[in-house]
Amino acid sequence: MLVAKICGNKIQTISYRLGIIVIIVAKKSYFNLKQYCCVVTNVIKSKWPFIKNRLVQYYYLIRLDKPVGILLLLWPVLWALWIAAEGTPDTNVLFIFILGVIIMRSAGCVLNDLADRNLDSHVSRTRDRPITSGKVKPLEAIAVTAVLLLCALILVLNLNDLSFKLSFVAVFLAIIYPFMKRVTYLPQVFLGLAFAWAVPMAFAAQTNSVPYIAWLIFITAVLWAVVYDTMYAMVDKADDIQIGVKSTAILFDDADRIIIGSIQIMILFSQILTGARLELGKYYFIGIALASLLSVYQQYLIKDRIPENCFRAFLNNQWYGMIIFAGLFLNYTFG
16 A cells, blocks of 8 residues: 555656646747747738739739639539539549649649740730749749649649559640640640540549540540630731741631631530430530530631630630530439
8 A cells, every 4th residue: 555655646746747847848839839920920021012922923923813724624624523423523532623723724824934935025915924024033933833733742642543643644744735836736735635634534533443435525625625725826826927836726727717616516526425425314415505506606706817806715615614514513413
């Protein structure tokens, strides 16, 4: 009994002393953290005009002021996820891909502007971009790209192994695309490959496989990108010819409307084939019918090749993608 009492008193004393030490360390850590936060806050306050200026420039650098690019990349991803999951995609996968689309499109914009920094000054539409105008230094832009790619890596690490392996192709395509306009008249095809690669990745993330139907949707997305990016290239066609860069708008020349229309028919056929293969219902095919009317409207807009109207046709494609997704969503929701 005496030994147990002595041991108990010693344990109580040790526990008491340890408790005091923990409290002292916690208080010291709290005050150090508070002091550090105060220092950081004061630095931010003193440098806020500079920080605000950089954030604004980065906002324009990654083109968050022009979200149409995000939507054009997002719609095929949502097509793929809804088909792969039969209308009920995994919430985590859906969140990762939506965030990933924003991040990768932003990184792609910066990489494109870095590659074109000596060309954009000769194009009226792009000469005021942050890198070309000198508002953001190339090293800054490289740092922003590195941060964005790191964020994308963190996201993809939360997906399965197949998705992770496919992501290396996505990064490769994002890096080489900006340089394609110097070596080929088909940079729009490479943009399509870069944008559409999210389709097999979405299937891989949702089903851990990339079935035949995923590649059919992938081809559809590539063709769609060629259509809208050729319309986009028609806006800058005169400037591109003058500075010596290549595009499908230049390659197609006077046959641009006919070739764009032919590709639009191929897209329509591919989407009908997808619906037939999956035995999708009336809502999906109503969506295709409505989207095809938008294709006709886009042909009307580009008929005289007026740059402003070609740009409107390009922008109109965001509604095309949305209508196709709406048809899929209603099909899986109401059958």
